[in-house]
Amino acid sequence: MIQGIAASNGIAIAKAYQLVTPDLSYEAKPIQDPNQEVSRLEKALEISKQELEKIKAHTKKEIGDEHAQIFSAHLLVLSDPELINPIKEKINSDNVMAEVALDEIANMFIDMFKNMENEYMRERAADIQDVTKRVKAHLLEVTFPDPALIDEEVIVIANDLTPSDTAQLNREFVKGFVTDVGGRTSHSAIMARSLEIPAIVGTKEITSTVKKNDMMIVDGIEGNVIINPSDEELATYKEKQETYARQKEEWAKMKNEPTKTSDGEQVELAANIGTPEDVSSVLDNGGEGIGLYRTEFLYMGKNQLPTEDEQYDAYKSVLEQMDEKPVVVRTLDIGGDKELSYLDLPKELNPFLGFRAIRFCLENEDIFRTQLRALLRASVHGNLKIMFPMIATLEEFRQAKAILIDEKENLKKEGISVSDQIEVGIMVEIPSTAVIAKQFAKEVDFFSIGTNDLIQYTMAADRMNEHVSYLYQPHHPAILNLVSTVIDAAHNENKWVGMCGEMAGDPIAIPILLGLGLDEFSMSATSILQARTQIHDLSIEKLASYKDKILSMGTTEEVVEFIKEKTE
Numbered sequence: 001m002i003q004g005i006a007a008s009n010g011i012a013i014a015k016a017y018q019l020v021t022p023d024l025s026y027e028a029k030p031i032q033d034p035n036q037e038v039s040r041l042e043k044a045l046e047i048s049k050q051e052l053e054k055i056k057a058h059t060k061k062e063i064g065d066e067h068a069q070i071f072s073a074h075l076l077v078l079s080d081p082e083l084i085n086p087i088k089e090k091i092n093s094d095n096v097m098a099e100v101a102l103d104e105i106a107n108m109f110i111d112m113f114k115n116m117e118n119e120y121m122r123e124r125a126a127d128i129q130d131v132t133k134r135v136k137a138h139l140l141e142v143t144f145p146d147p148a149l150i151d152e153e154v155i156v157i158a159n160d161l162t163p164s165d166t167a168q169l170n171r172e173f174v175k176g177f178v179t180d181v182g183g184r185t186s187h188s189a190i191m192a193r194s195l196e197i198p199a200i201v202g203t204k205e206i207t208s209t210v211k212k213n214d215m216m217i218v219d220g221i222e223g224n225v226i227i228n229p230s231d232e233e234l235a236t237y238k239e240k241q242e243t244y245a246r247q248k249e250e251w252a253k254m255k256n257e258p259t260k261t262s263d264g265e266q267v268e269l270a271a272n273i274g275t276p277e278d279v280s281s282v283l284d285n286g287g288e289g290i291g292l293y294r295t296e297f298l299y300m301g302k303n304q305l306p307t308e309d310e311q312y313d314a315y316k317s318v319l320e321q322m323d324e325k326p327v328v329v330r331t332l333d334i335g336g337d338k339e340l341s342y343l344d345l346p347k348e349l350n351p352f353l354g355f356r357a358i359r360f361c362l363e364n365e366d367i368f369r370t371q372l373r374a375l376l377r378a379s380v381h382g383n384l385k386i387m388f389p390m391i392a393t394l395e396e397f398r399q400a401k402a403i404l405i406d407e408k409e410n411l412k413k414e415g416i417s418v419s420d421q422i423e424v425g426i427m428v429e430i431p432s433t434a435v436i437a438k439q440f441a442k443e444v445d446f447f448s449i450g451t452n453d454l455i456q457y458t459m460a461a462d463r464m465n466e467h468v469s470y471l472y473q474p475h476h477p478a479i480l481n482l483v484s485t486v487i488d489a490a491h492n493e494n495k496w497v498g499m500c501g502e503m504a505g506d507p508i509a510i511p512i513l514l515g516l517g518l519d520e521f522s523m524s525a526t527s528i529l530q531a532r533t534q535i536h537d538l539s540i541e542k543l544a545s546y547k548d549k550i551l552s553m554g555t556t557e558e559v560v561e562f563i564k565e566k567t568e
Contacts, residue, residue, distance in 0.1 A: 291522020
């Protein structure tokens with residue numbers, strides 16, 4: 001048994017599928033027959049083409065035509081004589097292995113494209129890199145993993161999963177996943193919850209312990225992984241699976257109920273989403289709004305920036321599906337662990353504290369303005385609220401809002417309708433912002449507390465680092481005091497406060513947050529019904545009476561013990 005961090009609830013039983021980047025190193029050796037090397041190259045090219053055709057078809061079916069175009073571009077690279085012929089010529093003229101010729105020619109093209117002034121041409125470098133890596137894997141006869149091609153029930157094992165890896169997972173076949181690194185708030189964990197698949201992260205050793213096709217049990221409730229279980233263990237966990245399924249059926253009865261406490265107070269339960277496709281899960285789980293639409297997924301898994309029209313279509317789709325329920329859209333938040341291959345972002349020692357989110361957008365106004373125009377155009381189709389991420393100073397908020405107002409005026413001059421009811425708020429995820437929330441509250445329309453980052457910045461503990469995961473403490477008095485400061489500051493100005501970090505769906509945190517006066521809880525859609533069931537049994541009046549006592553405590557343990565005693 002291996003212990004990790006329970007990241008997404010449920011029990012999964014299936015065999016292991018290793019999603020690990022293969023070792024593509026090799027030793028250059030003299031060759032006897034150049035023709036044989038050319039044949040090896042052609043065979044590797046053919047296998048790569050077949051794989052890409054399959055991935056393209058899968059992507060088109062599951063995600064849509066637009067995303068499938070990436071693989072059309074990759075197929076064009078594989079058929080381009082400008083790339084392939086020089087590789088064959090090098091094999092023949094220099095008498096070298098196919099791998100050597102492929103590396104040298106591909107690297108020459110990658111460097112050449114990277115240095116071009118034309119942005120579209122620069123983006124082609126990433127295509128060549130991706131495609132030639134696949135060909136090289138086949139030359140070396142090592143498995144090149146493709147999550148989109150999984151066609152049997154498996155549990156995915158990886159060091160970590162990138163957002164694009166996770167987006168390719170087919171829920172029909174991927175029953176769960178386990179990683180070496182990460183915490184409850186890593187993006188792979190958040191995606192697992194939205195896909196409703198059990199997940200355990202931060203095991204430190206899963207990739208070195210599990211072999212391909214090992215039978216596994218993933219207990220996403222307790223955080224345990226059992227490798228090659230006994231018949232007795234299998235029987236026990238199958239029973240646990242059934243119990244959990246029955247529990248979900250009970251929660252489902254709350255779908256159309258209002259979110260009211262036992263003393264009749266109403267709060268809003270909203271969901272966090274990444275794509276328009278996620279909205280169906282929000283509605284299926286009785287979501288009363290969207291408290292966080294992470295727009296960066298529109299920018300990921302592509303070879304170029306999404307156009308204004310592509311973004312407009314996505315935002316319009318979400319707003320229309322939500323049918324006047326509130327939709328809080330976070331503007332582009334890249335950086336940290338979210339990179340875009342086609343943007344030449346600087347390599348940083350501390351990317352989570354670096355050039356990301358609003359900092360990137362204010363430096364790249366053209367990209368920011370395109371997004372804001374798309375949002376403003378879509379605003380007439382529903383109840384849109386716009387939220388700026390990673391705001392550290394009032395000046396940043398004022399600058400971002402000024403650009404938004406400017407684009408609103410531009411659209412009106414062009415004769416394009418824009419809603420006049422758009423609320424503009426910020427994410428509170430930096431301690432400095434929480435500390436002067438009183439000043440911010442005079443200028444913003446709302447706050448949404450992003451606890452995933454607020455906790456890591458306040459506790460000085462990287463939330464992706466399993467070695468300091470014990471410091472990710474949402475119930476720590478320091479965090480609760482900051483949250484309380486923000487809520488009080490907003491309410492003094494008659495503004496509302498939401499929370500879109502994972503803490504909002506935490507069963508221990510929910511009663512505390514109700515007592516502090518939080519107005520909106522936004523979480524993974526799959527947590528909504530469980531949270532609504534819990535809230536129905538809680539009294540806000542009683543919980544509010546514990547506020548001063550909780551905020552004066554010194555440790556997480558004291559807080560957790562106290563709230564359990566008062567609510568059980």
